[in-house]
Amino acid sequence: MLKSVFAKGLNRASRMAKQMIPPLIVFILFAGGWELIVRLVGTPPYILPKPSDILESAVHNWSNLVTSVTTTIVEALIGFALSVVLGVAVAIVLALSKTVEKSVYPYAIILQTIPVVAVAPIIVIWFGAGINAIVIISFLISFFPILSNTLIGLNSTDQNMKNLFYLYNAGKLQTIWRLRFPAALPYLMAGLKISCSSAVVGAIVGEYIAGIGGGKGGLGYGITVAATRLETPYLFACGLAASLLGIAFFLLINYFSNRLLRSWHESAMK
Numbered sequence: 001m002l003k004s005v006f007a008k009g010l011n012r013a014s015r016m017a018k019q020m021i022p023p024l025i026v027f028i029l030f031a032g033g034w035e036l037i038v039r040l041v042g043t044p045p046y047i048l049p050k051p052s053d054i055l056e057s058a059v060h061n062w063s064n065l066v067t068s069v070t071t072t073i074v075e076a077l078i079g080f081a082l083s084v085v086l087g088v089a090v091a092i093v094l095a096l097s098k099t100v101e102k103s104v105y106p107y108a109i110i111l112q113t114i115p116v117v118a119v120a121p122i123i124v125i126w127f128g129a130g131i132n133a134i135v136i137i138s139f140l141i142s143f144f145p146i147l148s149n150t151l152i153g154l155n156s157t158d159q160n161m162k163n164l165f166y167l168y169n170a171g172k173l174q175t176i177w178r179l180r181f182p183a184a185l186p187y188l189m190a191g192l193k194i195s196c197s198s199a200v201v202g203a204i205v206g207e208y209i210a211g212i213g214g215g216k217g218g219l220g221y222g223i224t225v226a227a228t229r230l231e232t233p234y235l236f237a238c239g240l241a242a243s244l245l246g247i248a249f250f251l252l253i254n255y256f257s258n259r260l261l262r263s264w265h266e267s268a269m270k
Contacts, residue, residue, distance in 0.1 A: 049233040054240070057233035064222065069241050071218040072203050075131060076249070079138025080199035084192065086139075087146030095154035095180065096172055105151070112144040116202065120209045134206030134218070141202035142195035149191030153184025186265050189257035196249040204242055219245075 031051045038050045045053045058065055090108075094101040116137055127133045157180045165175045207220025217225070219242045226235035 046230045046232045049236055053233040054236045057231070058237040058241075061234055061237070065237060065241060068217060068219045068222040068238065069245060071216060072200065072207070072220070072242070072245065075134045075203040075206070075218060076138055076199040076245075079135045079202055080142055080196055080249075082135070082139045083142040083146055083195055083199065087143050087191070087195075088150050088188065091147050091150035091154060092176060092181070094151055096176065101151070108144065108147060111140075116140055116205060117209070120206065124210045129210045133210035134203055137206035137210070138199045138202035141205070142199040145194040145198065146188070146191040149187045149194075150184055153187025154180045156187070157183045186261060189253070189261065192253045193250060193257070196253045197246040200242065200246045200249060 035050050035052060038048055049057070094105055119140075120133075120137055123136050124133045127136055154176070161179055161183075162175065165179055170178070203218065204220040204223070207218040208224060219238050222238045223235055223242075226232070226238060
């Protein structure tokens with residue numbers, strides 16, 4: 001028993017090592033080459049900092065960086081949660097009636113094509129500067145992929161299965177919850193993977209325009225302040241933190257998707 005558990009753990013660790021070692025080698029070569037070239041050329045840190053300069057700046061400003069990351073996480077999570085709830089709800093409403101879908105969906109597309117930066121000042125006027133406007137901007141950027149993918153999934157249900165439900169006198173809501181929505185889960189998961197990173201981008205864009213200043217500013221505010229002060233190493237540190245945050249969001253959604261789909265859908269089966 002213990003031997004089998006140990007063997008399974010060893011195999012899992014071996015698989016993880018095989019997956020992680022190649023990217024780690026590439027990262028080490030890239031960072032080492034970057035450090036060496038900048039040292040040889042003698043480029044000033046305010047133009048192009050070395051990886052060691054970025055690390056030193058991150059350590060020196062660690063408390064500010066943690067505060068910025070925490071603020072951005074909260075804003076992105078709220079905007080993402082709103083986009084999931086409203087995106088799925090609107091997709092279900094549209095899927096229940098082709099007439100409603102044809103009437104409303106084009107306006108959703110139009111709203112998606114409007115640059116958020118163009119409407120952000122209006123959002124600030126309506127909701128005020130600060131977290132409210134930032135959450136709305138994050139929501140607007142991450143809403144459409146969830147709506148679009150979920151609607152495509154709901155409309156892609158096998159027609160024979162829908163006919164079967166019809167023969168058993170299932171209502172529209174029963175068909176949605178018991179057949180069409182479960183069948184649309186892979187599409188919904190794909191939309192979530194897109195929107196989770198977009199929510200982080202939306203939060204940072206919102207912080208540029210309606211950010212909270214002082215000690216409570218997010219990564220967007222930190223990047224803006226670092227750019228105005230020519231603190232390029234800290235600017236890079238904030239940018240890398242934003243990138244790692246987006247990757248973490250994606251990995252969490254990907255893990256949840258694999259757990260949900262691995263027992264029945266080909267995309268998550270080993």
